[in-house]
Amino acid sequence: MFEELLNGGSSKFLKSGLILGAAILLARNSRTILKGGMRGYLYLSDKLRVYGAEAKENLEDLYAEAKTEHDQVRAKAQVGEPASVSTAESAS
16 A cells, blocks of 8 residues: 555545545535535526427427428429528518
């Protein structure tokens, strides 16, 4: 064990010491600290789920609009009409 310290293997002991120190500090107020951390995690995960669902819905809507416009252009091209697509964005 001491030979490892002398030969540069101190990182293993340093990590063990940090983990042990953190465990001792958490043991004193662990319930309050851990509960607060868990509540924060749950809050953030709920918010991220909501934001993710909204982003997914927006992307699905954009894809559906783009696909519809693309299909309209292809249908007009097959009939021989000029390819022009009017969108709400180009009108404003």
